[in-house]
Amino acid sequence: MKKWLLLSFCSVFIPLLSGCSPENLLNRIMSSDNQEIQDIHPDSTRIYMDELPGTVQSFTGNKLTLVSSSQPYTFDVSQATLESEDGIIRGDSVSVIYEGQLTDTDTSTVRALKVVDDYHTTDTLRDKTSHGQIQQLTANSVTIKSRGGKTATFPSTGAEQYYQNGLKAGTWVYIHYKGELETPDPENPSRLYGSHVKVLSISDIDPLKVPDPTPTPAPSKDQERKKENQLRAVIQSIQTNILQITIESTNTTIKLDLSRFPSYFSGGPTPGSHVTITYTGDFDGSTTENISILGVTGDVPESLSEQRISFAVSGDIIASTSNTLTLLTYDNVYVTCNIDNASNSSTGGLLSGSSVKITFNPAKSRKSNILCALNIEDA
Numbered sequence: 295m296k297k298w299l300l301l302s303f304c305s306v307f308i309p310l311l312s313g314c315s316p317e318n319l320l321n322r323i324m325s326s327d328n329q330e331i332q333d334i335h336p337d338s339t340r341i342y343m344d345e346l347p348g349t350v351q352s353f354t355g356n357k358l359t360l361v362s363s364s365q366p367y368t369f370d371v372s373q374a375t376l377e378s379e380d381g382i383i384r385g386d387s388v389s390v391i392y393e394g395q396l397t398d399t400d401t402s403t404v405r406a407l408k409v410v411d412d413y414h415t416t417d418t419l420r421d422k423t424s425h426g427q428i429q430q431l432t433a434n435s436v437t438i439k440s441r442g443g444k445t446a447t448f449p450s451t452g453a454e455q456y457y458q459n460g461l462k463a464g465t466w467v468y469i470h471y472k473g474e475l476e477t478p479d480p481e482n483p484s485r486l487y488g489s490h491v492k493v494l495s496i497s498d499i500d501p502l503k504v505p506d507p508t509p510t511p512a513p514s515k516d517q518e519r520k521k522e523n524q525l526r527a528v529i530q531s532i533q534t535n536i537l538q539i540t541i542e543s544t545n546t547t548i549k550l551d552l553s554r555f556p557s558y559f560s561g562g563p564t565p566g567s568h569v570t571i572t573y574t575g576d577f578d579g580s581t582t583e584n585i586s587i588l589g590v591t592g593d594v595p596e597s598l599s600e601q602r603i604s605f606a607v608s609g610d611i612i613a614s615t616s617n618t619l620t621l622l623t624y625d626n627v628y629v630t631c632n633i634d635n636a637s638n639s640s641t642g643g644l645l646s647g648s649s650v651k652i653t654f655n656p657a658k659s660r661k662s663n664i665l666c667a668l669n670i671e672d673a
Contacts, residue, residue, distance in 0.1 A: 346396065347389040347412040352476075353382040353490055355613025355620030355630065358409060360388065365399050374406040375616045381664035382630070384490035385474035386419055387412040419472040421494065424448075428465045431534045433565055434607065434627040436496060438467060446475060446486040451607055451629050452656035452665060453493040455559045456502050462535040462553035468500040469493060473663075489628060492663040504558050520574045522588065527571060528604075529592075532563040537590065539569065546580055550590065559592035561656035566606035568593045595657040600668065607631070607665070608651040608673045611644060618664060619644060621652070629665065636667035649673040 348362030356372040369390050378388050389412045394404035424446060426438030437447045448469055457465065473491030477483050495502050527539035535553045540546065550571075561567060569592045575585035595603060607629050609621035620630045631652050633644075642648030651673045658666035 341393055342395050343391070343393045343407075344396065345389045345391045347387065347414050350382055350384050350386050350388055350490065352384070353630075355618075355628070356615060357613075358382065358390065358406075360390065367399050367401055369401050369404075369406045371406045371409060371615050372613070373616055375408050376618050376630075376632070376664065377408055377410045379411055379662065380419060380472065381492060381659075381662035382409070382490065383419060383473040383492055383663055384476065386472075387415045387417055389413070421470055421472060423500070424469045424471070425466065426469075428461070428463055428467055428534065430463070431461070431532065432625040432627075433529075433532055433563060434623050434625050434629060436467075436469070436493075438469065444484045444486060446488060448488040448491065448493050449627050449629070449663070450493045450496060450562060451623075451627070452562050452564065452605065452654065452659060454495045454497075454502065455562055456495075456497040456499070456504055456557075457552065458497070458499050458556050460535075460553040460555060461498075461557060465498055467496055467498050468502075470495045470502075472661075490663070492661065494660070523573055523575075523577070525571050525573070525577060527569050529563055529565050529567050529569060531565060537563060537569075539571075541579070542568070544579070548580070548582060550582065550587065552590065555587050555589050557590040560594040560596075561592060561605050563592065564605040564656070565608070566604045566651075566653065568604065595655055600655070603653060603655050603668060605656055606651050606653045609649070611642075611646050611648045611650060613646065614644065619650075619652070619667075619670075621650070630663070631665045631667040633667045633670065636670050638670040640670050640672050642672065644670070 346362055346367060348360035348367065351359040351361050351366060356370065357368055358371045359366055359368045376382060380386055389410050390406050391408040391410065392404040392406045396404050424438065426440040429437040429439055434449060434451045435447055436450045437445060439445045448471060471488065471491045471493045475486040475488050477486055479485060526542040528542060530538040530540055530547065535551055537550045537552050539548060539550060569590050571590050572588045573585040577585050607621065607623060609623035611619055612622050613620045617634050618630050618632050620628060623629055631654060640648065640650050651671050652667045653669040654665040654667050
């Protein structure tokens with residue numbers, strides 16, 4: 295009985311397998327599967343993605359050069375998003391995520407997608423300090439000269455600044471920053487630039503510590519004329535020790551000589567931001583001749599609502615990425631702003647060459663050299 299069942303079983307399956315070796319059967323199955331895959335995704339192609347870790351060497355607003363295994367790689371990042379926590383700081387470890395296949399150091403065959411923190415390394419940028427005499431100070435930069443005769447220019451947009459003993463050319467200051475200075479002219483090694491660093495603070499004392507205001511007792515009648523008063527103003531510009539301001543809610547513009555009293559700017563002496571001027575005497579609304587200024591204090595951005603933030607940087611757009619704009623300011627400094635959450639009322643289409651004013655929040659870029667933009671408008 296068992297033999298008949300076995301013969302019957304074989305008689306059913308032998309015709310199905312006749313003329314088909316095991317190898318041919320396997321090929322047919324695989325061929326069928328491949329055809330089904332092609333039918334489902336007829337236009338599919340394989341996209342190769344990878345990342346390259348390295349240290350930042352330079353950044354021009356849409357091109358990033360990093361060094362990896364002692365080799366320089368320059369990526370076009372005009373279509374990439376910049377997501378590094380510290381921004382793009384010279385000497386920082388980052389990774390470029392790209393699609394395509396990289397051949398040696400030729401990056402022309404790949405498309406950069408993102409610039410992110412390099413998770414392969416746990417190194418963090420350490421804070422550094424430079425000490426020197428102020429040669430020039432503007433809204434976006436400060437130039438100092440060290441005892442050894444070296445001159446260095448630092449970007450300072452939004453950086454905390456405090457001058458306890460007044461500000462003027464020749465004042466000795468401490469500059470705390472992250473990143474590496476560079477010497478673009480080999481024939482002039484004593485001239486340094488911090489184009490790709492992050493300045494944390496500038497002050498004539500170290501560590502920077504702003505004294506708490508002391509309560510002022512109620513004045514006697516004899517002291518009434520020396521009572522302290524305050525007025526609010528908007529910063530228009532700064533050139534070393536001369537701060538130009540407009541009295542709030544007026545068109546009155548006056549100049550203050552910062553060398554004569556202490557000044558503190560939590561978000562830098564930034565145009566558009568507000569300051570409080572403490573003084574004694576009688577202010578006539580147009581000049582400072584009849585008053586004695588005791589100090590100037592800028593607003594602290596951390597204490598302001600977003601609607602009251604008025605710190606601004608202006609310049610011409612020179613380059614962009616998927617989420618940033620880089621400006622060349624009117625005091626010749628390159629400033630990069632993240633525009634992810636910014637409102638835009640400018641009319642130039644954010645194209646290179648357009649002149650814009652960008653309102654930013656210094657509180658959101660204390661550690662990064664990429665400013666956090668809130669609003670973009672025509673300059």
